[in-house]
Amino acid sequence: QVQLVESGGGVVQPGGSLRLSCATSGFTFINSAMHWVRQAPGKGLEWLAFIQSDGSSQSYADSVKGRFTISRDDSKNMLYLQMNSLRAEDTAVYYCAKDYNFNWCVEYWGQGTLATVSS
Amino acid sequence: QSALTQPPSVSGSPGQSVTISCTGTSSDVGTYNHVSWYQQPPGTAPKLMIYGVNNRPSGVPDRFSGSKSGNTASLTISGLQAEDEADYYCNSYTGSDTWVFGGGTKLTVL
Numbered sequence: 001q002v003q004l005v006e007s008g009g010g011v012v013q014p015g016g017s018l019r020l021s022c023a024t025s026g027f028t029f030i031n032s033a034m035h036w037v038r039q040a041p042g043k044g045l046e047w048l049a050f051i052q053s054d055g056s057s058q059s060y061a062d063s064v065k066g067r068f069t070i071s072r073d074d075s076k077n078m079l080y081l082q083m084n085s086l087r088a089e090d091t092a093v094y095y096c097a098k099d100y101n102f103n104w105c106v107e108y109w110g111q112g113t114l115a116t117v118s119s
Numbered sequence: 120q121s122a123l124t125q126p127p128s129v130s131g132s133p134g135q136s137v138t139i140s141c142t143g144t145s146s147d148v149g150t151y152n153h154v155s156w157y158q159q160p161p162g163t164a165p166k167l168m169i170y171g172v173n174n175r176p177s178g179v180p181d182r183f184s185g186s187k188s189g190n191t192a193s194l195t196i197s198g199l200q201a202e203d204e205a206d207y208y209c210n211s212y213t214g215s216d217t218w219v220f221g222g223g224t225k226l227t228v229l
Contacts, residue, residue: 035218044122044223045157045165045208050216059216062120095164103171104153104212109164 002026004096004110011116016086018115022079022096029077030054033099035106036070036081038092046092049081050099064090086117123148123209123221130227136197139224141209142190147219149190153212156185156194159223160205168207169194196226204228 008020020036036048049070050059058070069082079096093112100107124142131137141148141156148154154172157165167176169185172192182198192211196203209221 037220045159045210045220047210047218047220050218052216057216061217100167100170103155103174104151105155105167105170105210105218106157106165107167107170107176109166111164 002098002108004098004108006094006096006110006113009094009113009115011118012086013119014087014117016117017082017084018086020081020083020094020096020113020115022081022110024077024079024096024098027098029072030074032101034070034072034079035097035099036068036079037095037097037106037109038090039095039112040089040092043092048094051079053101083115086115088117091115091117120213120217120219123211123219125207125209125221125224127222128225128227130229131196131199132229133199133201135199136195137199137226139194139196139207139209139226141192141194141211141221143192143211143219144190147211147213148187148192151212151214152187154185154187154192155210156183157208157210158203158205159208165208199228201228 003025005023096110097106098108156169159165173185
């Protein structure tokens with residue numbers, strides 16, 4: 001079965017950086033586009049970033065464009081999110097998610113990792 | 120990339136039907152038939168319930184159905200059960216490999 005396991009969350013000061021990782025299994029990673037989605041405490045879901053299955057293109061929400069970078073390592077079946085210039089409002093649970101091929105939506109979600117931006 | 124508009128809360132008694140609306144614009148819901156719905160019980164990750172406006176993934180009960188008219192999509196849950204109590208989020212493709220979620224609706228089963 002599809003498994004997505006995020007790691008790398010923690011506490012970081014404003015202006016700092018974090019790199020989130022997502023270990024994937026149970027599906028053919030090289031054939032799958034991937035997303036990152038976050039959820040601030042007590043708030044709703046916010047789509048953040050998308051990477052094509054071949055890594056040829058990436059897209060971002062305006063709220064993180066220029067600060068966050070999505071990437072993948074197909075040799076390790078891993079997805080990453082590099083987060084720079086972090087702000088208090090970036091505090092959230094960050095979900096790694098598998099795209100539903102040819103259906104333009106998220107199909108499967110990880111359990112999330114909490115990133116807290118605080119001094 | 121403004122969030123889609125959902126009612127903050129809806130409620131219904133067991134056995135009844137409830138409908139959750141999701142209003143977007145001509146740039147998202149109104150243009151693309153790529154509306155999906157997610158169920159999120161407290162403390163858990165979201166689960167895909169509806170994709171492509173009105174398609175159910177394998178394993179999702181047929182009590183869940185979706186529709187769309189103009190800039191508004193809807194999720195209907197018929198024959199409400201206690202286990203349906205959760206937060207529900209709509210999502211729409213917005214072009215150029217970007218997506219937007221709704222603000223979420225808390226469903227209470229009375």
